[in-house]
Amino acid sequence: MQTLIEARSLFKDFGPTRALRGVDLTVSAGESVAIMGPSGSGKTTLLHSVAGIETPDAGQVLLHRLGTTVDVAALSDRRRSELRRTAFGFVFQQGLLLPELTAAENVALPLLLLGTARADAEFEAARLLDLLGIGDKAQSRIGELSGGQQQRVAIARAQAAQPEVVFADEPTGALDSVTSAEVMAALLASTVGSGRALVVVTHDAGVAARCDRTLHMADGMMVESTGVEAAARAGETS
Numbered sequence: 001m002q003t004l005i006e007a008r009s010l011f012k013d014f015g016p017t018r019a020l021r022g023v024d025l026t027v028s029a030g031e032s033v034a035i036m037g038p039s040g041s042g043k044t045t046l047l048h049s050v051a052g053i054e055t056p057d058a059g060q061v062l063l064h065r066l067g068t069t070v071d072v073a074a075l076s077d078r079r080r081s082e083l084r085r086t087a088f089g090f091v092f093q094q095g096l097l098l099p100e101l102t103a104a105e106n107v108a109l110p111l112l113l114l115g116t117a118r119a120d121a122e123f124e125a126a127r128l129l130d131l132l133g134i135g136d137k138a139q140s141r142i143g144e145l146s147g148g149q150q151q152r153v154a155i156a157r158a159q160a161a162q163p164e165v166v167f168a169d170e171p172t173g174a175l176d177s178v179t180s181a182e183v184m185a186a187l188l189a190s191t192v193g194s195g196r197a198l199v200v201v202t203h204d205a206g207v208a209a210r211c212d213r214t215l216h217m218a219d220g221m222m223v224e225s226t227g228v229e230a231a232a233r234a235g236e237t238s
Ligand SMILES: Nc1ncnc2c1ncn2[C@@H]1O[C@H](COP(=O)(O)OP(=O)(O)OP(=O)(O)O)[C@@H](O)[C@H]1O
Pocket: 014, 015, 017, 018, 019, 037, 038, 039, 040, 041, 042, 043, 044, 045, 046
């Protein structure tokens, strides 16, 4: 399977705290990778470093797309934010949806930022919300939606610009176990099911179990990898 992201030997300090100490991570196109580990082990810092939200102190984040390779960690702020809008989608536990906008407006926003005409952006937003089973909530404001519905809006929004990889940080953290399973199924269907990669930070073993691979962090390092490699799985079934 084609390698999409290669993070090599990432280090990140916050003052005296060493959040990452030489972390490697490889993500292939179309695979799902869960990152687990105790609180403070560096999961979010790793996700943010790979996604160009945070800049590592040392190491490389190579992104292979559109026939070229860029080091995300070495890009200018402007190029990094451009990449975040085009190549990456984000689903976080909370805080990314704009409460004063409707569900459809939230999903359309990334497309409007990329210059898509309003009518086309709204059409695509409606289509994505339909796919995620909440087409009837398109005109509802975020505050009128349940936690599970809000996460579906966030998942729809993360797909809008057709990114190669979606990063999710505790996407089911605030949900009960039934809703969590439904939201995770929706997240997988709309990412891996559409050929995108998914990198998900989670404390929920049920969420991790649905991914191709689970990586375990402790104290700023990768300590273990479990699960069936996507490539091996593809090999077995071919
Ligand atoms: N902006 C920051 N400023 C200072 N310290 C930080 C910052 N971000 C993270 N840290 C520290 O870096 C370490 C790793 O944090 P990180 O959020 O990556 O852990 P985590 O594994 O995602 O934890 P959790 O499961 O609790 O979300 C922690 O000790 C944390 O306190």
